[in-house]
Amino acid sequence: MSNTSNASNNPPEGLATRAIHFGYNPQDEHGALTPPLHLTSTYAFETAEAGGEIFAGEREGFVYSRVGNPTTDLLERRIANLEGAEAALATSSGMGAITALFWTYLESGDEIITDLTLYGCTFALFSHGFSRFGIKVTHIDMTDPANLESAINDKTKFVYFETPANPNMRIVDIAAISRIAHASGAQVIVDNTYATPIITRPIELGADFVVHSATKYLGGHGDLLAGIVVGRLEQMIEVRTIGIKDMTGAVISPFNSMLILRGLKTLELRMERHSANAMEIAQMLAAHTAVDWVNYPGLESFTQHDLATRQMSMFGGIIAFEVKGGFDAGNRVMYALNMITRAVSLGDAETLIQHPASMTHITYTEEERAAHGISEGLVRISAGLENVDDILAALQRALTQA
Ligand SMILES: *Cc1c(COP(=O)(O)O)cnc(C)c1O
Secondary structure (H helix, E strand, O other), X not given: OOOOOOOOOOOOOOHHHHHHHOOOOHHHHOOOOOOOOOOOOEOOOOOHHHHHHHHOOOOOOOOEXXXXXXXXXXXXXXXXXXXXXXXXXXXXXXXXXXXXXXXXXXXXOOEEEEEOXXXXXXXXXXXXXXXXXXXXXXXXXXOOOHHHHHHOOOOEEEEEEEOOOOOOOOOOOHHHHHHHHHHOOOEEEEEOOOOHHHHOOHHHHOOOEEEEEOOOOOOOOOOOOOEEEEEOHHHHHHHHHHHXXXXXXXXXXXXXXXXXXXXXXOHHHHHHHHHHHHHHHHHHHHHOOOEEEEEOOOOOOOOOHHHHHHHOOOOOOEEEEEEOOHHHHHHHHHHHOOOOEEOOOOOOOOOEEEOOXXXXXXXXXXXXXXXXXXXXXXXXXXXXXXXXXXXXXXXXXXXXXX
16 A cells, blocks of 8 residues: 555556546545545634644644645645645635745846747736736746746746646747746746646756646546646745745645545546547648648657657647638638537547637737737647547548638
8 A cells, every 4th residue: 555655675667557546545544545625714722722723833733724625635645746846725716826835935126038829728827917017927838948038037036837838839948948047036926737747747857836727637527617826835925824824725626536536536547548549630630731720749750759759748728720711711610610629728528629719718819819829720638538539530531621
């Protein structure tokens, strides 16, 4: 039985094993195979002194579920373990994770350097939210780390990027960017939603923080919203007490923590299937005469295929492509589809298709999308877990019809 740590003389366990067992011993919970769901807002102190000591941080224990909950605590320890990090913090959504982290540390006058391409709501937070508080955000093309070297200065507090980026699949070299950022005293935050710790572990490559929308692959079943922040223990305590407890209140429900713990048990299995299905879809699209271009890190034709091969153990489940004829043709394909669901979000069992320019990335103006590498005709597919022949047949029918 694998519990909180590996005995030093055992080889390290694999990711799937840890995603199923890490941090839980059924004998601590009446032999229950599945960790219990602790639906409680508050916790009884055995004595007034004990309560005071827990509050003062002199004794371990739970106080109030805005600060900690046993079901959520297991989730946090398990994710930290999978990411190779000291600690993690679960939140009510991916945006809750991102805002809780930033509001813990940002002060007016600080600067953030970020990649050109970001998830739509992160872009809105940076462009329309932080600008009201005297925080400067600079977008650079981070696919070339030399651009960071020229942009970074002593006010740069954070370097922030997604890899692969939502929605166009740009890859950023985590180790190279981290070296440059650290040399000028900035900290690196990686949004690892697309890759998950099964595919890429940014902390091991030098990043300081990882954020996730656990709504996507970690939950994996389209039935919850949640987020995760990962990093050093001391900083996770700060994000918990400042970012979550006081500044955002973006607390995860213990029920959602339980659902994510359930999702984690099949995370490796699912990522293998998502990746295998996405590869076949990408290859089919790349060979199709109606398709203009396809971005999928696993294709040899992908401009950053070498970096993807070094940084990713699989290529993930998301594909960006454009149909010849741009936006109108892409829309016709989307509306000719059956079986494949027209929906935003990603990482679910169902194959999902959406059009960023009119949906997830409508937070950019058309000019901003052009400047940030998101073409108007780009269509995003999140490859599901269905039998790949059925996905391919549905797509081929739609491409022929449209
Ligand atoms: C969905 C998403 C988010 C936001 O997460 P929510 O759980 O929807 O708040 C952040 N980053 C990326 C890359 C995403 O795909």
